[in-house]
Amino acid sequence: MNSAQNTSxxxxxxxxxxxxxxxxAKHAPEVYRAMIRLxxxxxxxxxPKLYELVKIRASQLNHCAFCLDMHTKDALAAGxxxxxxVQLSAWEESRHFYTEKELAAIELTEAVTVLTDGFVPxxxxxxxxxxxxxxxxxxxxxxxxxxxxxxxxxxxxxMAPGHYQPGQYK
Numbered sequence: 001m002n003s004a005q006n007t008s009x010x011x012x013x014x015x016x017x018x019x020x021x022x023x024x025a026k027h028a029p030e031v032y033r034a035m036i037r038l039x040x041x042x043x044x045x046x047x048p049k050l051y052e053l054v055k056i057r058a059s060q061l062n063h064c065a066f067c068l069d070m071h072t073k074d075a076l077a078a079g080x081x082x083x084x085x086v087q088l089s090a091w092e093e094s095r096h097f098y099t100e101k102e103l104a105a106i107e108l109t110e111a112v113t114v115l116t117d118g119f120v121p122x123x124x125x126x127x128x129x130x131x132x133x134x135x136x137x138x139x140x141x142x143x144x145x146x147x148x149x150x151x152x153x154x155x156x157x158x159m160a161p162g163h164y165q166p167g168q169y170k
Contacts, residue, residue, distance in 0.1 A: 017160055019158075019160070020157055043143060049079065053080070054147065056071045061114060066160065100131060
């Protein structure tokens with residue numbers, strides 16, 4: 001049989017999935033429940049799409065594959081576009097995909113997530129403060145802080161991505 005007649009695709013062999021190091025939520029259930037409550041409180045008053053963009057960007061910066069899987073799926077379920085999710089890692093070159101308010105939130109997310117200088121620059125904070133009312137800005141800062149905590153649990157315990165279903169933990 002020649003290759004032109006063989007129409008079945010070659011099987012693809014993917015790398016093996018790694019096992020989580022620790023099921024931390026099982027062993028620290030009170031902490032897990034407190035994180036769920038904190039996450040729920042942090043999302044109050046924030047646009048669901050903006051909330052997921054912030055979570056995706058922080059998770060990209062922190063290399064948390066589990067959280068990337070979760071929040072891209074939740075963003076899509078909330079009506080976010082694939083294009084805006086894909087462009088998020090290069091948002092500075094793709095500014096035209098986002099509103100000024102979203103750009104301020106993304107920039108603040110980076111500043112809070114990557115504290116290499118030990119502080120959030122005044123100009124970054126000021127841009128966010130111009131786009132958000134104080135109460136909403138406080139919620140945004142809380143959401144950024146919470147996803148950074150989740151990311152640290154995820155990368156430390158090597159939570160495996162790929163199994164999350166949108167809304168699974170809500």
